Amino acid sequence: MSVWDDLVGQERAVEQLTTAAVAARAVVAAGRGAPTGPGSGSAMTHAWLFTGPPGAGQATAARAFAAALQCTSPDLDLGGTPGCGFCDGCHTVLAGSHADVKTVRNDGLSIPVRDMRELVLRASSYPTGGRWSAILLDDAHRLTEQAANALLKGVEEPSPRTVWLLCAPSVQDVLPTIRSRCRLLVLRTPPTAAVADMLVRRDGVDPALADLAARASQGDLDRARRLAVDEQVRSRRADVLRIPLEVADVGGCLTAAQRLVDTAKQDAEQLAGTRDAKETDDLKAAYGASEGLGGRAPRGMAGAIKELEKRQKSRATRTRRETLGVALGELLGFYRDVLALQLGSTGELANEDQRPALQRVAAAGPPESTLRRMEAVLACRTALDRNVDPLLAVEAMTLALRAG
């Protein structure tokens, strides 16, 4: 076992990170700070940007690297590579309890500037364990412009032993000023076989099902696992993939759109149901509000609750968008398969299990209209990002699918 086990099909990235971790050890041994700038020539640097297709495991890679930096295995002195996965350092980082590794994760729509200012302040302190102080920022593309500029302060004037690990879907999602100060680590789309193998090995999934899930997820590990283990997720997918066959008439388009949006709303409500009430109660308890009626609200609690409600609303919107985003991704995959059939490509199909439906749609029109349909799906994604009413955006999409 090693810290890299959860990375699937990323041999090159693992190699680069291991080299960096070895170099980092040398830096610590020499009592210097992290080499900065492209001219340093070292395999280690103070800021990293992990990018890759959704679900390829950017955050997993960043956490594994952080663990390797904190590795205290006795084998290291005997020429072993950092990241054993057993020692105190590795174990606590992976469990999320290491004192020098701070993980920032935001489940709202954007990361506010206030959070970044606090983080930059923290980044200037020396690691308590004497090795590296690592800051892992998941979803760096959600930084607001102000927040990104605040972060820039930390990244461009690094404290000697602080390592920034930023994760984002693509390089374009991060401000150029930040990008230029980071070393880029691009994860590739994991091959289907590797994903299926992981599902069989780690989750004990039946090989046939694992293969189906790995294909359908198109390289997204989280999604592959959810597809493999959760019956409900699979039936959702079947629902979405029915849409191309339902959009023959306007009524079908409208009903399909309504169903998609309702499902997304349900997801958000389900999440809110399990978390919102508890969070509110916890907050009230923290302020010492008395139970029952007649209790006077403690000073400052109303404001804090309003703040919490704002965060919860932002989270609900994000859940809704993500559910819709997954559905759109599946539709896009469907039409890509249709296009592959129409053009006689021999590449593997993501939706092999849906072959009859794919063939029906492929036979019904020319490749041009398939391309136009894919454009419509992409346009819907853009519209959702621009905050167009979800139902309206999805209706416009299904109607465009009908027109072809």
Place this chain on the structure above:
Amino acid sequence: MARKSAPDDLLAPLTLAVGQEELLLDRAVAQVVAAARAADPDTDVRDLAPGALQPGTLAELTTPSLFAERKVVVVRAAQDLAADTVKDVKAYIAAPADEVVLVLVHAGGAKGKGLLDAARKAGAREVACPKMAKAGERLAFVKGEFRTAGRSASEEACRALLDSIGSDLRELAAAVGQLAADTDGPIDEAVIARYYSGRAEATGFEVADLAVTGRTAEALERLRWALAVGQPPTGITYALASGVRSIGRLATAGRGMRPADLARELGMPPWKVDRVRQQMRGWTGDGVATALTAIAAADEAVKGGSDDPAYALERAVVTVSRAARSGRNH
């Protein structure tokens, strides 16, 4: 004082004016003051602005004076009184002074409910002053105003007045007063049109109703009004979308279904199904597709996607009303 005061006893020791409609609250207070002055011209009226009532103030004001004069004490925004003051007021309510009329102006609702309950329990005379949210209520109000002014006004005249003035009761009352003073004879639509023109209020749903029936010019005019009176553009795209959506869904819903089943299937009340059925004439499937696509584009535009939300809306309205006629010429 457990005895309930009769509603018409204006000089009851305690009057509660409950609600949020400013005009009605003011009238309730004015009535009491007028009645008190009629009974005794030397009545001392103390109208306390919100916050003017401090602990002790009430006792000071209600202590019988040497000259035994009548007093009216008006407490505004009684729901916002501090806890100490509320204690004072409750104590007074339990043992009111002779010759003093106390008027509590309260917004109703949950805030300061303790005081409200205490006053009700003490048998206060209560005047309800709720906001008039429904069009029918406002119409009744205008009619009542004309009647009070001793004038007869036709139903159409009242409606026209509501259209051009809007829903603010104070303005409506002022307009009625002005009309009653300036004109002779019965008041009809022509009279209203001479003094008031234009529209005070226009909603996105009105725009949508005009657009989906293909009345382009009227829809555009109504859109301009709606924007001019400050309707949010996102509400207008929402209304347009739901108008077109209903048509698309009704047109493709199962034929031969019973109206009640149809209404349940579509999630619309039966009267709406009938209305949409009327609007449906002239629409085609492609028309619905074009219209919804245009509205989606407008929704993006009004949410920051373009420089000119008004233009984006106009374009959507034109596209929708053109689509509404797409099936007619063929």
